[in-house]
Amino acid sequence: MNKSTQPSTASDTNWSAAGMVDLLDDMHRRRARWRLWITVAVLVLTFAVPVLFLYNRLADAQRQALLDEYDVQRARLQRLPAGNPAVDAARNEAQTLRTESAQKTARVGIQDLQKAIDLIYRAEQLSRDEQRLRKLLNPVGEAVERTPWHDSSTVIADSKTACQQQHKAVTALLDQGKVADAEVQLAALLVNLGDVQRQNVEALQTDTCRSDWLRLSGQIPERLLQNTAITAIRNRAEQGDAGWKQGDWINARLCYTGAASDLQKFLDQELTTEEKSRVQQADAERISRLEKEKSDLAAKLNAAETQLDTLEKQIVQASLERSNALEQVGKLTADLAALQPLADAGKQLPEVQATLQTRTAELATANQTLAKLTASEKSLLETKAVLERQLAESRVQVQELERGILNRRSTTPAPSTGSSKVTGTAMAAGMQMVRIQPGRFMMGSEKGYSDEKPIHEVEITKPFYMGIHEVTIGQILLWLNSPGMVLQSNWIDFSDSDCPVRKNGSRYELNTATEFGRSEQQPMVCISQLGAKAFCVWCSQQDPQHKYRLPWEAEWEYAARAGTRTEFPWGDSCNGTEANINGNNPFGTDEAGPYLGVTRDVGSYRPNAWGLYDTVGNVYEWCGDWYDSGYYQASPKQDPQGPSTGSRVLCRSGSWHYFGSDARSGLRGDYNPDSTNVFIGFRVVAE
Amino acid sequence: MAAQRTTSPADRSDSGPPGKGYRTALGLDDPILLMDLIQPETLNAITAEGLADITAVDRGGYGVILKAADHVTGNPRAVKVVLEPEDKHRLQIFRRECRVLDSRELPPGIAPKFHAAREPGGAQPFLIQEWIEGKKLSAWLDANPSLSIAHRESVCRALFATYAKLHAANLIHRDVSLGNIMISGRTVRLIDFGGAGRAAAGYRSQNTHSKVPTTDAFASGPVRKQERKPSIADEVHAVAKVCFTVLTGQYAFELNSADQRRVVMQRAGCTSDLIRILLPKMEDPPLQLALQTAPLEFGDE
Numbered sequence: 001m002n003k004s005t006q007p008s009t010a011s012d013t014n015w016s017a018a019g020m021v022d023l024l025d026d027m028h029r030r031r032a033r034w035r036l037w038i039t040v041a042v043l044v045l046t047f048a049v050p051v052l053f054l055y056n057r058l059a060d061a062q063r064q065a066l067l068d069e070y071d072v073q074r075a076r077l078q079r080l081p082a083g084n085p086a087v088d089a090a091r092n093e094a095q096t097l098r099t100e101s102a103q104k105t106a107r108v109g110i111q112d113l114q115k116a117i118d119l120i121y122r123a124e125q126l127s128r129d130e131q132r133l134r135k136l137l138n139p140v141g142e143a144v145e146r147t148p149w150h151d152s153s154t155v156i157a158d159s160k161t162a163c164q165q166q167h168k169a170v171t172a173l174l175d176q177g178k179v180a181d182a183e184v185q186l187a188a189l190l191v192n193l194g195d196v197q198r199q200n201v202e203a204l205q206t207d208t209c210r211s212d213w214l215r216l217s218g219q220i221p222e223r224l225l226q227n228t229a230i231t232a233i234r235n236r237a238e239q240g241d242a243g244w245k246q247g248d249w250i251n252a253r254l255c256y257t258g259a260a261s262d263l264q265k266f267l268d269q270e271l272t273t274e275e276k277s278r279v280q281q282a283d284a285e286r287i288s289r290l291e292k293e294k295s296d297l298a299a300k301l302n303a304a305e306t307q308l309d310t311l312e313k314q315i316v317q318a319s320l321e322r323s324n325a326l327e328q329v330g331k332l333t334a335d336l337a338a339l340q341p342l343a344d345a346g347k348q349l350p351e352v353q354a355t356l357q358t359r360t361a362e363l364a365t366a367n368q369t370l371a372k373l374t375a376s377e378k379s380l381l382e383t384k385a386v387l388e389r390q391l392a393e394s395r396v397q398v399q400e401l402e403r404g405i406l407n408r409r410s411t412t413p414a415p416s417t418g419s420s421k422v423t424g425t426a427m428a429a430g431m432q433m434v435r436i437q438p439g440r441f442m443m444g445s446e447k448g449y450s451d452e453k454p455i456h457e458v459e460i461t462k463p464f465y466m467g468i469h470e471v472t473i474g475q476i477l478l479w480l481n482s483p484g485m486v487l488q489s490n491w492i493d494f495s496d497s498d499c500p501v502r503k504n505g506s507r508y509e510l511n512t513a514t515e516f517g518r519s520e521q522q523p524m525v526c527i528s529q530l531g532a533k534a535f536c537v538w539c540s541q542q543d544p545q546h547k548y549r550l551p552w553e554a555e556w557e558y559a560a561r562a563g564t565r566t567e568f569p570w571g572d573s574c575n576g577t578e579a580n581i582n583g584n585n586p587f588g589t590d591e592a593g594p595y596l597g598v599t600r601d602v603g604s605y606r607p608n609a610w611g612l613y614d615t616v617g618n619v620y621e622w623c624g625d626w627y628d629s630g631y632y633q634a635s636p637k638q639d640p641q642g643p644s645t646g647s648r649v650l651c652r653s654g655s656w657h658y659f660g661s662d663a664r665s666g667l668r669g670d671y672n673p674d675s676t677n678v679f680i681g682f683r684v685v686a687e
Numbered sequence: 688m689a690a691q692r693t694t695s696p697a698d699r700s701d702s703g704p705p706g707k708g709y710r711t712a713l714g715l716d717d718p719i720l721l722m723d724l725i726q727p728e729t730l731n732a733i734t735a736e737g738l739a740d741i742t743a744v745d746r747g748g749y750g751v752i753l754k755a756a757d758h759v760t761g762n763p764r765a766v767k768v769v770l771e772p773e774d775k776h777r778l779q780i781f782r783r784e785c786r787v788l789d790s791r792e793l794p795p796g797i798a799p800k801f802h803a804a805r806e807p808g809g810a811q812p813f814l815i816q817e818w819i820e821g822k823k824l825s826a827w828l829d830a831n832p833s834l835s836i837a838h839r840e841s842v843c844r845a846l847f848a849t850y851a852k853l854h855a856a857n858l859i860h861r862d863v864s865l866g867n868i869m870i871s872g873r874t875v876r877l878i879d880f881g882g883a884g885r886a887a888a889g890y891r892s893q894n895t896h897s898k899v900p901t902t903d904a905f906a907s908g909p910v911r912k913q914e915r916k917p918s919i920a921d922e923v924h925a926v927a928k929v930c931f932t933v934l935t936g937q938y939a940f941e942l943n944s945a946d947q948r949r950v951v952m953q954r955a956g957c958t959s960d961l962i963r964i965l966l967p968k969m970e971d972p973p974l975q976l977a978l979q980t981a982p983l984e985f986g987d988e
Binding site for chain 2: 021
């Protein structure tokens with residue numbers, strides 16, 4: 001009998017209609033659940049299996065893409081210089097992961113490959129960071145080594161040593177692959193170097209005062225050595241020595257300047273005529289010697305520059321050949337890669353084997369050529385680096401010589417003409433300035449344009465210092481490369497191909513590509529009046545004892561005339577012989593003179609009676625006042641500073657391109673304050 | 688009594704002594720002939736209850752079923768007229784049905800709504816109740832021979848649910864048959880509450896034989912043999928057999944064993960879990976269980 005027919009089974013069941021309803025409802029719920037499961041199963045079978053299949057295909061494709069990307073990145077990394085331990089470690093780890101990824105499932109393999117690519121990226125980043133830091137570190141090292149440090153000062157010497165040690169430490173860190181640490185150390189080194197360079201500029205200024213003192217002290221005759229006044233002066237100078245060694249620059253300058261001034265007065269009173277003439281003769285001899293050294297060095301410099309040009313051409317040529325060779329190697333490698341499967345598939349085919357061998361031989365030859373060219377290029381680059389270093393050193397020497405010559409010249413006794421007395425002194429950025437004493441002069445010119453009339457008397461009531469030269473490119477570079485310098489776009493027009501300054505990496509340098517940038521001693525051009533004013537602000541920060549600014553028009557004409565009433569400081573005619581103007585259009589004479597067509601090193605012509613160079617021609621010089629053509633009609637008699645507002649500002653002195661008539665002492669040029677061109681530069685005054 | 692009247696166990700309990708086959712053969716279900724059984728006084732009394740358009744539609748266990756329309760609303764009404772009212776047993780069934788239909792515990796929606804019951808002097812007693820649209824289950828099955836098994840299952844569930852609602856009201860129908868179940872759509876209504884009673888827990892005497900009619904085709908063995916009164920368990924047993932017929936189109940009593948019923952159900956497309964649920968209920972319920980839910984006669988309390 002079937003189990004379901006057993007009475008016991010019947011008695012076990014729920015004998016109620018409600019129970020039956022529940023049982024039927026349970027049955028329907030169970031069926032619904034089963035239906036749902038079956039539907040899900042069908043859907044899974046219908047969709048999940050193809051999806052899984054596609055997923056695996058995609059994973060394989062992704063792995064292949066990652067493999068390709070890895071190989072590309074790896075090849076890129078290979079082109080970067082090796083040797084950094086951290087880079088090598090990352091590279092090796094990545095290679096291990098890449099090798100192992102082939103033996104794993106797609107998903108795990110993809111993870112490994114992504115990790116490997118990340119490692120390659122990291123290695124590349126490390127390598128690039130290292131290169132970047134080394135690129136930065138090398139000029140820093142050169143700056144440390146080649147800067148003419150005034151290391152007779154203990155402070156400068158210690159700071160220099162500290163910088164050298166920091167430089168070595170950074171180099172060691174880079175060699176060990178600790179790029180992040182090296183970056184931190186390098187940042188600290190840059191800060192320290194900026195600080196010590198600032199101190200060195202201070203030392204440079206102080207050194208000029210010190211040199212003045214040393215030179216003057218050398219003129220003391222033996223008979224006066226025991227003089228009590230001399231002893232007192234020497235004591236003061238010794239205080240300057242102490243300040244010099246300890247880095248107390250302001251005190252040192254004050255002491256040296258004071259001692260030199262006192263000694264000068266003392267010598268003026270105590271020296272006999274014979275002794276004075278001996279001193280003057282010795283100075284003249286020294287100037288002559290320095291001039292000769294300078295011209296020799298300049299010739300050497302020119303020769304080195306020519307050699308450098310030739311070398312650069314050779315380097316370009318070598319680089320071109322190398323890239324051609326590299327391209328050839330790449331092409332041959334690709335050919336070989338294409339031939340390899342053919343060779344594998346058809347080992348018995350002699351022509352395929354022959355082609356393969358030929359290509360392999362060609363590749364070997366190309367590789368040899370490439371290696372030779374690389375070595376040649378490297379050698380040329382090294383030679384170029386040596387030459388550039390020598391060139392830089394020569395330039396520094398030339399600058400120093402010029403500074404020495406200028407020292408001598410500026411401290412020659414004041415000219416007897418005019419009522420002003422002139423005294424030489426050293427100012428910010430190594431600028432040489434003369435002190436212009438107060439006085440009266442007749443401003444304007446009857447032979448000039450209408451805005452120069454009428455001639456009227458002007459009184460300069462306060463003394464001021466004026467740069468004996470127009471501001472040079474070298475001085476501008478000192479400013480531009482100073483720590484914390486923030487350049488505004490309307491100061492210097494770097495987009496002008498004749499701008500004598502250009503940016504190279506993080507530093508500014510002489511733009512030798514233009515004739516206006518052949519020498520750092522050429523006057524700065526392509527700078528707006530706003531830029532010139534910014535330079536004055538920087539000078540004031542460098543030399544807090546003085547306030548630097550652009551000259552007022554009246555100050556400029558007063559100093560340029562230097563007590564004369566003629567059109568030029570030397571007379572009423574100019575044809576480019578006495579100054580750098582367009583000699584094709586002379587003034588006051590029919591005889592045409594030279595036209596150089598470019599600026600010339602400052603101080604290349606005779607100075608005026610008060611020791612100011614290039615007050616005629618070379619470059620126009622920005623003044624501080626607004627321009628008003630009728631200003632002379634009602635200008636104040638004392639210290640006129642131009643109208644209170646205006647749209648154009650004044651510039652004086654004419655330039656290398658302008659006619660003789662435009663280079664007269666009384667000529668009033670006007671430009672927009674933010675305009676820049678190769679005709680306008682500036683000189684500064686200080687109070 | 689069952690032996691006297693049955694030619695087929697499937698015939699309704701209230702089909703009267705001749706049985707359906709005889710009635711049809713003799714033309715006794717002819718409405719004109721049926722109307723002849725109603726006394727004019729009875730018709731007058733029915734009309735006096737506000738009904739009109741009176742027509743005979745069927746013959747019940749103890750009388751004739753008339754269809755009439757409410758004079759005021761026009762809604763159809765069913766009127767059950769007792770034939771041979773001098774038979775006390777018939778009168779007892781009539782009165783029991785009236786009490787059940789008018790009882791407060793009868794849930795709505797299961798049985799026809801009670802409107803009135805009259806025993807006019809000199810006329811036949813009659814009961815006025817709601818006219819239920821639809822078909823008897825037997826007719827419905829005949830009219831729908833190709834129903835899906837899912838549809839049949841849903842009817843079975845509705846059957847059990849209807850009886851569950853009735854039992855929850857502590858009532859018992861006691862006359863489960865294809866003719867006493869009306870179906871409209873998937874809604875099930877029960878008719879003929881002449882044998883109904885209250886279900887009661889606890890021991891009840893089994894010595895008093897049931898005087899209520901039952902349909903042998905669906906009754907359990909002891910009930911059919913009148914060994915005991917139908918209990919809730921017996922009613923579940925009967926509903927299970929009705930469901931068997933609904934599902935398979937065959938009568939369970941025609942098959943001798945559970946295995947045969949299983950085979951028939953499988954052939955009809957029933958699922959194994961449905962068979963597992965329904966098959967045990969077609970066995971006679973245990974005595975102990977039947978005793979726990981033995982009925983009380985309506986009005987015996």
